[in-house]
Amino acid sequence: MGRQQLSALDVAFLCLEQETTPMHFGALLMFSAPPAADLRRLVTLLGERAGRLPPLRQRVRSTWFPPGGATWVEEPGFRIDDHLALHYLEHPGDREELIAVVAELMARPLELTHPLWHLEVIGGLADGGFAVLAKLHHAVCDGPGAVELGLGLFDGFTAPEQPPAPCEGGFRARGLAAARSASDVLTHPARLIGGATKAADLVKQGYEAAGIFSAIVGGIRRLDPASPLRCAHWPRRRIELSRLSLSDLQRVRALHGGTINDVLLALVAGALRAWLSSQDCDLAGRTVRVLVPVNLRQGGESGFGRNQVSGYLCELPVGEPDPVKRLHAIRSAMDRNKAAGPRRGAGAFPLLADQLPRAVHRIVTPAVGGMAPLLYDLVISNVPLPAVPLALGGAGLREVYPFVPLATGQAMGIAACSYGDAMCLGIYADPRTVPDLANFADSLERALDELDGCVETTERGRSKLGSGEHREILT
Template sequence: MAGSPLSALDVAFLCLESETSPMHMGAVVTFTARGPVDPAALTALLAERAARLPKLRQRARAELFPPGSASWAEDPEFVAADHIEHVRLSSLYEPDPLTAYASRWIAEPLDTSRPLWQLTLVTGLPDGKFALLLKLHHALTDGAGAYAVAAGLLDGVKLPERISPSRPIPAPRSTLDTVKDALGTVWGQANEAAGIASSVVRAARPPLSPVSAPPSAERRLGFVRLPLTELRQVRRTHGGTTNDVVLAVLAGALREWLVNRGQRADGRTLRALIPVSVRGRAGDQLGGNKLSGYLCDLPVGEDDPVERLRLVRRAMTRNKAAGPARGAGALPLLAGRVPPLLHRLGTRTAGLAAPMLFDLVITTVPVPPARLSIGGARLAEIYPFVPLAPRHAVGIAVAPYRDSVHIGLQANGEAVPDVGSLRDAVLKSVARLVDAS
C-alpha cells in the first residue's frame, strides 16, 4: 500500500540530485553545555527523539501510478542510531576545525535509498561548546518544515499540530457537479502554470553571471553572526523590514566580493531567488515542500549603502504587491504543477538552466525567539545552509535567533576556495550601513 505521496515539487528535488548538486539542506547548530558533554548519552537522547518523528522514519518509494510518482513509506530496517554519528575535533592541526569539518560534511550526499536525513554530534570545541550538524533532503520538506522536524529533537518543544476545523457534512452532489469542479481545478492550475511559465521565459537572461561556476562536488562553508540590534537600528532610520536590511547588507557584501575578485560591479545587478513559504499559519508544518518565491535584483552596482537599501526596499515592495503566486519567482509553484514523470525525464537537464533565471538563492529559515536547548545545553548559534543550484557558485541562508542574525554561506569549493573573503565582506557591509544610519 502506498503511503503519503510526494508532491511534484518534492519529486523535482529528488530528480535534481547529482554528485555535484546534492539537494539537502543543512544546519550547523552550536550549544553551550553546563558541564562536560557525555557523547554516548547525548547520542542516545537524539536517537530516542528522532525515532518518534514519523518524517525521519520514512524513505521515498517509487510508485507505478501516476508514472514517475513516489510516496513516503516506513523503512522496515530503520534504526535512528544508524543516522547519527559522533566526531571529536581538535584545533591542533586546523585553526577552525568546525568550519573545515562542516565543509567536508555538507558535500557528502545522502543515501536516497534510506530515510533522507543525517545528524552528527561534534565535540572538542572551545569554551565547552558542542555542535549538531543536521542534513535534511529538500524532497522531505522546505526550510519552514525543516525547523518543525528539528524541533522534535529539542527540549520541551511541541510539534505543531495539524488543525482540522470542524465543517458541516456537505449534501450529496451529482457526478456532473463533481466532474465540473475537477475540471475547473485543473483548468485553474493550467492557467496559473501558463502565467508563471510565461513570466519565467520573459525573465530568462544569457547565462553570463559572475557568480556562476562549473559543477563541482567540493564545498566551502562560512559562518557570519550579525547583531540584531544594529539591523533594527538601520530599519528604524531608513524604513523597510529587517529582511530588507539583510538583503541590502548582502548586496553590499557581494559587491565588495566581486571587486576583490577583480570583477566589475558598477552598473551590475545580481538576481536572487528568495523562497517564500505558502503553507500558511494553520497548515501542516511537517508536510512536504510548499514554496513559491520572489526574484530580487540586488543592486551590487550601487556603492552607497543607503541607496542600496532603498533599491532593495522598492524591489521587495513590488514583489509583495504582486504576491508570491505570480511572476518568474514562482518557479517552485510551476514545478508543483508539472507531472512527476516529466520531472523524472527532464528536471536535471532543466536545472542546468538555473543561471539563466537567477544568480543565487537567499533564503530565510524561521526560528522562534524562545530560548532553545537540548539535553539542558542552551542553543547558542544556528547557521542554516541552502543547496547550491546547478552551476551556482554561492548560496546564502539566514536564521534570526534571539539577539543575532546568523548567516550560512555555502560555496562551490573550486570556484570559491576562500569563502572567508565573502564572510569578511558581509561584516564590512553591515558596518558601512550602520555608520550611515
C-alpha cells in the first residue's frame, strides 16, 4: 500500500501536541449488556476489526520532501494488543467512578511514534452494560472522518477502502514524473488550459488566504487575565456527561427556527451564564466567543484520510438574561456566518493553516499554539451519528459522548453527538479551573428546561387565542 502524505493542517495538529495539551479527541460509547458476559471476547472482536482498518495500522514518518512533511507508513511489527486495554470498575461501578476513570485515560497522551489511537473497554458498570473509550489523534482525521472510520468497528459494517495514495518516490522518480508531464504538455498543447486553471486556483487560494489572515488580525482580542475560561494547563483532566432529549431540542427549534446546532449553542450560553455568575463575574453585556467547527466535505466524499475542516466564530450573549433572546441572537450570528461561508472570516484559520508550508508549522506552530485564546474562548463541536441502530458483538449502542482536545490556555471544550433520541454532550475541562463541572452539566439541562418552558407557554397562548375572550382582547 502506497504512502499518504499528511496535509499541512494534519502536520499542524502534530506540532500542537504538548505534554499538557495532547491533541487527541475521544468518544465514550455506552453499550447495553453484551449477550456473552466475557468482555475479553469483545476486546478480541474489536482487535480483529480495528486491524482491518489500514489507517489504524499506520504511524507517522517525517520526510525530507516536502520539507517538514510527513507520511503515513505501515508500522513494522504492528501489534493490535498495544492499542487495546480492558478495565473493570470497582463495585458498584457507578457514574462517578466511570467519569473518574475516563478522565484519567483521556489525559494520557498517545505515543507519536506508533499508530495514533487507542481503545479502552470498560466493564463493571452498575447496569450490566459496558463502555468503550476511543482515542484518536487529530492528525489522523477530524470528527466526521472519525465517525466514518469508527463505523468499521460495529456489527454489519465493512472496513472502508483507503483513499488512493498520491504518487511517491525519490527525487529521481519525481524528476521522471515532471519530465513526462512536460512532454505531455508539449505534445498536447490544449492541456495547458488545465495548467492555467490550476494557476487560477492558486490565485484564488491566495486571495482567500489573505482575506482569512486579515479577518484573524481584526478578530484578535485583548486577553482578560481574570477570565475564568483561561488557565495554565497541567496534565490532569476532568470530564462530565450530559444527556439531553433530542425531541426537546427539535421542539424548541420548530418554534424559533434555525438549526439544532443553534439551540445547542443557546443551551451552552445559558449554562455558561449560570457558571460565570457562580464565579462572581460581571455579566452585563458579556459575551463568550466560541469556535464552531465546520465540515467541508461534499456529499458522498470520504470522511477520513485528512482533516477537512473550517470554522465559524460565534459570540454567545451570556450577558442576556432572556433565554429566547439569547437563542435569537445566536441564530442571527450563525446565519451571518453561513451567508459569508466557511471559507471567510477568522474562524476559517484551519484553511489558512492548510496552505502554509509544513516546515513553517514545524518551527512556528508550537510557539503560536498558545494564542488560541486571542481568537476564541472554547470549542463547541457537534458531529451526528448515522440514524441507524449500531451494535458491537450483539450489544446495542445506547449513547456516545465525544470529547474535543483543549488548546493551550483554554479551560473547557464541549462536543455533542446525536444518536437516537439523545443529544449527548461530553464536557472536557481543566480540573483546577472548573472544579464544579457537574454543576455546569446540570445547568445545560436547566437551560433546555427554560427554552422548552417557553415553547409550552407559547403553545398554551396560541391555543387560548382560539377562544372568543382572547379574540375580543386582540381586537
